[in-house]
Amino acid sequence: MTGWIKAINVATLNAPGMQRVELAGAAVLLVNTGSAIRAFAAECPHAGAPLEQGALCDGRIVCPWHKASFDVESGEWLEPPALEGLTSYPVRVEADVVFVELEPQPAVQPQRVSTESQTGQRAFPRLAIIGGGAAGAAAAATLLENDFGGEVTMFAAEPQAPYDRTCLSKFVPAGEMPPDEVPPILPESVARNARLRIEHSEVQRLDAPSRRVTLADGHQFTFDGVLIASGSIAKRPEIPGGDLGRIYTLRTVGDAGAILNALSSGERAVILGESFIGLEVASALRKRNVDVTVVAPGGVPLQRPLGARVGGLFREWHEANGVTFLRAKALRFTGVDNVETVELDDGTTLRTKAVIAGIGVRPATRFISGLDLEEDGGITVDTAMRAAPDIYAVGDIAHVLTADGKLNTARIEHWRVAQQQARIAALNMMGEHARYESVPFFWTEHYGKRLDYLGHVEHRDEPVISGKPGETRFFALYVHLGHVEAVLACGYEREMAQLSERMRKRMSIEVVREILGA
Numbered sequence: 001m002t003g004w005i006k007a008i009n010v011a012t013l014n015a016p017g018m019q020r021v022e023l024a025g026a027a028v029l030l031v032n033t034g035s036a037i038r039a040f041a042a043e044c045p046h047a048g049a050p051l052e053q054g055a056l057c058d059g060r061i062v063c064p065w066h067k068a069s070f071d072v073e074s075g076e077w078l079e080p081p082a083l084e085g086l087t088s089y090p091v092r093v094e095a096d097v098v099f100v101e102l103e104p105q106p107a108v109q110p111q112r113v114s115t116e117s118q119t120g121q122r123a124f125p126r127l128a129i130i131g132g133g134a135a136g137a138a139a140a141a142t143l144l145e146n147d148f149g150g151e152v153t154m155f156a157a158e159p160q161a162p163y164d165r166t167c168l169s170k171f172v173p174a175g176e177m178p179p180d181e182v183p184p185i186l187p188e189s190v191a192r193n194a195r196l197r198i199e200h201s202e203v204q205r206l207d208a209p210s211r212r213v214t215l216a217d218g219h220q221f222t223f224d225g226v227l228i229a230s231g232s233i234a235k236r237p238e239i240p241g242g243d244l245g246r247i248y249t250l251r252t253v254g255d256a257g258a259i260l261n262a263l264s265s266g267e268r269a270v271i272l273g274e275s276f277i278g279l280e281v282a283s284a285l286r287k288r289n290v291d292v293t294v295v296a297p298g299g300v301p302l303q304r305p306l307g308a309r310v311g312g313l314f315r316e317w318h319e320a321n322g323v324t325f326l327r328a329k330a331l332r333f334t335g336v337d338n339v340e341t342v343e344l345d346d347g348t349t350l351r352t353k354a355v356i357a358g359i360g361v362r363p364a365t366r367f368i369s370g371l372d373l374e375e376d377g378g379i380t381v382d383t384a385m386r387a388a389p390d391i392y393a394v395g396d397i398a399h400v401l402t403a404d405g406k407l408n409t410a411r412i413e414h415w416r417v418a419q420q421q422a423r424i425a426a427l428n429m430m431g432e433h434a435r436y437e438s439v440p441f442f443w444t445e446h447y448g449k450r451l452d453y454l455g456h457v458e459h460r461d462e463p464v465i466s467g468k469p470g471e472t473r474f475f476a477l478y479v480h481l482g483h484v485e486a487v488l489a490c491g492y493e494r495e496m497a498q499l500s501e502r503m504r505k506r507m508s509i510e511v512v513r514e515i516l517g518a
Contacts, residue, residue: 004092004099011096013037018061020052026102028089031056033072039089039100040075044068045187046082055497061086064493065450066416067441067500079438080419081134083141084187124225124390124429125150128213130203131229131364132156133165135395137185138419139227142426144193151195153221155213157202160253162186166415169277170445172256174284179257203230208370208391225390225429228368228379229422232361232396232413237272241333246354250277259356265289267353270342272330274301276444278358279314282323283446292323293350295342299327305453306488307463310476314446317470321447361413363397374399378411383435385425392429394421400436412456414442439503446470452496454503455486464509466518475516477509484512492516 005023008030013019015032020042022028027042029051040061044051049065056062060069060078068082075086090101127143127150129136136154143152156162164183171177190196205214212222234249236242248259259281263269268291271278279301282292294301300311301318315325328344333355335341342350363377371388374380379393382401387393395418399411420438427434440456449470460478467474473491477484483506489496495516499507502515 004101007039007098007100009097010037010093013098016056018052018054018056020050023100024102028100028102029061029086030091030098030100031061031072033059036073037091037093037098038072038075039091040070040086041088041104044082045077045084045086046080051086053493055494055501057498057501060501062497062500064497066443067452067454067497069501080138080423081185081416083138083185083419084145084189124223126224127152127429128211128221128223128226129154129229130206130213130226131231131395132158132161132198132200133229133231133395133418134162134185134415135229135231135418135422136227137162138422139229139394139426140196141187141190142423143430144190144196145187146427146430148195148426148430150224151197153223154196154198155203155215156198156200158252158254159200160184161200163253165251166443168253168256169250169280170284172253172284173259173263173281174287175260176284176287179253179260182253182256203367206368208368208388210370211390226392227422227425227429228365228387228391228393228397229395229418230364230367230397231418233364235357235360235362237330237333237355237357237359239330239332241335241339244333244335245338247333247339248354248356250281250356250358259354262354263288263290267291268293268351270295270330270350270352270355271358272296272355273358273360274298274303274311274325275358275360276302276305278356279318279446280444281356281358282318283321286321286323286447293326293352294318294323295326295328295330295344295350297327297329299325301325306476307460307478309463310465310469310488313465313469317446317468320470361396363411365397376411383437384428384433385421385436386428392425394418394425412440414440416441416443437504439500441500449490451488451490452492453486453488454496454499455484457485460485464513475518477512479509482508484509487512489516 013032015034018031029040029042031038044063049063054062054064062069066081069079075088077085087104092099167182201215204216211226214220234251271294274296303311328346332343333339365377378399379387380399381387385392396413417440424434424436457478459480464477475489478486
């Protein structure tokens with residue numbers, strides 16, 4: 001026991017405000033809410049971000065890197081990607097001096113009681129989570145850290161799952177993170193919980209009406225409730241030669257490791273498609289001096305999510321870092337055992353050591369029976385993430401109905417959104433009345449710079465742009481009828497953390513620019 005340690009004078013801690021201090025070798029975050037002073041571990045439990053560089057907004061501490069949020073009073077985690085709360089420390093204020101005792105206290109989790117009599121909803125003694133990705137992990141953490149009294153079975157097809165899949169395109173192909181060091185995403189307290197069983201088996205069939213799960217080995221299990229978090233399957237190019245070796249998609253840690261091992265400095269990789277995955281891999285490979293050519297018929301990368309103007313800026317950024325773009329379509333792969341050339345529809349033939357296809361995904365839902373699927377294979381859910389009685393669906397597979405019951409034709413295929421939806425579904429499976437009302441967020445990384453994207457655009461006018469991607473500071477505001485629908489930014493960590501909360505309500509261009517200091 002260290003006893004009480006003098007931390008700071010109250011006068012030097014703004015209200016409201018946050019400050020990091022080092023006490024007896026421990027990094028502590030002091031938070032002045034205006035009515036009280038709290039002390040927490042200073043780094044985000046997700047990836048170690050310095051929380052003092054984030055935002056204090058509407059009773060939440062928001063991480064500057066990936067926008068996890070925590071309750072300012074208790075440290076409880078409220079928004080992923082963090083799946084556990086902040087360690088808190090006792091605080092005492094005497095004569096305008098703040099003292100902290102370094103006796104860690106886990107974040108207090110709310111006591112939620114799930115009974116039919118209290119909620120009008122059915123309790124689920126035995127739950128199944130189909131999928132071992134980000135969404136499945138977020139659901140399991142929500143259930144087990146909130147005193148869910150039943151049993152949870154997670155079906156994860158990969159032996160390593162659940163792990164941080166965002167590292168696969170950003171760090172593994174760059175040689176910055178060995179495949180076997182991709183971090184797990186379940187907190188140890190959840191992974192070791194006796195009520196969680198992880199079956200590393202592929203689900204062959206889900207009969208939705210009976211909630212019966214059949215595995216590839218024929219074993220069957222029946223559950224009281226099911227959360228479908230099966231994610232998506234990367235599309236492979238369906239052209240002659242598509243069965244040759246060294247033609248990769250990127251979905252698993254095995255895929256990332258194979259791409260890393262297949263390519264060395266000076267060799268060529270052809271990337272099909274201009275998606276975020278494709279460009280992140282291009283950036284990663286260029287760090288190892290791999291010769292990268294991006295082939296896509298559109299000519300402008302990221303045009304669909306970011307628009308032609310911003311997409312053009314991304315193309316210039318990648319070209320400045322040695323990436324070649326060809327506006328063409330692949331017609332044929334040739335080679336003996338492995339791919340050796342890619343023939344394009346403009347008559348060009350590219351010699352290559354490997355091909356990485358980033359041409360989109362399809363929802364992993366073909367194993368489901370007894371549940372209506374949309375034309376693209378997705379599943380329609382309400383704002384509680386409910387697809388049918390006792391069946392919930394989240395993540396890449398989910399079409400979320402709007403609050404007025406209209407079908408949202410877009411599926412938001414982003415890691416953190418899947419986690420947000422999974423948390424909502426898990427709360428509702430415990431008898432809560434939670435609704436998905438968060439601001440969609442994702443991040444992308446290129447050449448050592450992280451860009452944050454907040455919001456979702458259905459209709460947009462010409463974006464308001466300051467700077468360029470790759471510069472120290474850059475932002476693009478996506479606007480419709482005078483209101484900001486989405487923001488893309490680099491170098492505005494604190495401001496974007498604040499906007500991740502404030503954009504729950506409509507905001508004008510003037511207010512957003514004021515927050516960004518522009």
